[in-house]
């Protein structure tokens with residue numbers, strides 16, 4: 001069946017080509033990359049121009065890392081969503097590629113929403129949600145697109161592969177596909193009567209899918225919709241990541257509009273269920289405690305590391321840059337580790353040190369001392385020699401605006417405050433010997449990794465110029481600061497190659 005379908009599909013590729021390659025030609029010509037705008041990051045993935053949200057289909061294919069992302073190329077706001085595409089050899093340097101999916105078919109004409117990728121028979125295969133608005137109603141269906149070269153994707157002739165959700169098609173999205181033994185599995189988030197459901201589908205061939213059942217639902221305290229499921233094994237346990245809409249804030253937990261977090265359990269493939277796991281606000285842990293973090297996606301690297309990337313953004317936040325024709329960015333790629341206590345640790349992927357260009361500071365500072373940051377794209381390692389005293393570091397700009405990172409020794413927590421309404425985020429943190437903060441600033445973003453990754457805060461900030469860094473708290477801090485280089489952009493050589501590749505292969 002599968003081989004037959006592929007053969008039919010390949011014949012049709014050539015016939016439909018002229019129209020299909022318009023977006024590739026457009027990419028080869030375009031010079032619209034917005035380099036010089038005031039808040040543009042240098043080493044975080046953002047769209048070359050236009051809007052970006054969730055990462056999609058994070059995968060390693062033909063010796064390169066691929067990240068796709070929700071992309072609206074025409075302005076700095078959400079609109080008919082494409083899949084943007086970046087490729088890297090080393091998880092640090094990313095080059096823009098032509099959009100992989102363009103919303104123009106009857107089943108996806110108002111958007112190619114988030115999904116995932118797998119490799120099968122040497123084809124890079126994307127699963128995504130087609131989004132259509134008709135008579136004021138939303139229709140979401142699951143679809144597939146395939147590529148032999150990892151650059152030019154062809155939508156499957158018989159899309160959608162899943163047409164009808166069991167509770168209708170209004171909220172029925174974000175397929176996460178993986179293989180276990182001889183079967184393919186797919187998770188999809190959906191909603192019924194204000195409750196979130198996670199559906200499991202199975203397939204023998206990636207094209208024909210059967211609903212197996214509901215593997216979890218929200219039962220009141222876990223919101224009304226679960227988006228962007230991710231599912232993987234780590235150290236013999238199963239991790240399920242969900243991006244949840246509708247959890248009530250609870251003290252310092254769940255302070256953002258929507259929350260991305262995880263549960264850990266054991267998935268039983270015989271029953272198609274988790275064993276002894278109830279998904280509730282008691283078992284669901286936030287992955288990142290910052291203001292801007294959503295829709296995390298993971299993959300396994302060749303050397304076995306579990307890597308994660310997420311949207312460094314949140315719905316309904318201000319996106320000051322959208323007036324400049326672009327919006328938002330992804331987080332740095334991170335590595336996940338599981339502790340014996342069943343918590344995930346999250347640290348920047350080790351390759352990130354390749355961004356270091358120059359040491360700007362390397363000294364002990366006392367409370368009250370300050371220095372100028374020297375760059376708007378930097379990494380800073382901050383250590384104390386003790387956990388007996390409160391520690392704090394303040395990044396300040398334009399007089400009154402500032403971002404504060406503080407450790408409370410007595411109460412055992414770490415907090416950040418970016419000012420403004422609802423500026424504080426806080427998490428329990430009990431370092432044993434000394435405080436260690438690893439801070440990444442990239443023009444309009446900040447990521448703070450605490451200790452060995454127990455607590456992470458990711459947020460957007462909008463400094464108009466270079467920062468001043470002031471030590472506060474009650475203890476000395478050692479600061480090492482590096483200027484970081486640019487690592488995301490167009491590669492002109494690559495565009496030339498792409499041009500030849502398209503001409504040779506498809507004309």
Ligand SMILES: *[C@@H]1O[C@H](CO)[C@@H](O)[C@H](O)[C@H]1NC(C)=O
Nearest residue numbers: 132133134135136137138170
């Ligand atoms: C669509 O739905 C919205 C909200 O329910 C309503 O305000 C609007 O009038 C509807 N439009 C049409 C064309 O039915």
Ligand SMILES: *[C@@H]1O[C@H](CO)[C@@H](O)[C@H](O)[C@H]1NC(C)=O
Nearest residue numbers: 202211212213269270271272
């Ligand atoms: C779900 O899949 C499992 C095997 O993974 C099977 O044992 C079970 O019968 C399936 N349930 C349904 C409703 O198909």
Ligand SMILES: *[C@@H]1O[C@H](CO)[C@@H](O)[C@H](O)[C@H]1NC(C)=O
Nearest residue numbers: 381382383435436451478480
């Ligand atoms: C800071 O702390 C980290 C993590 O504990 C450690 O690896 C590093 O050597 C320390 N650096 C300095 C300058 O003390």
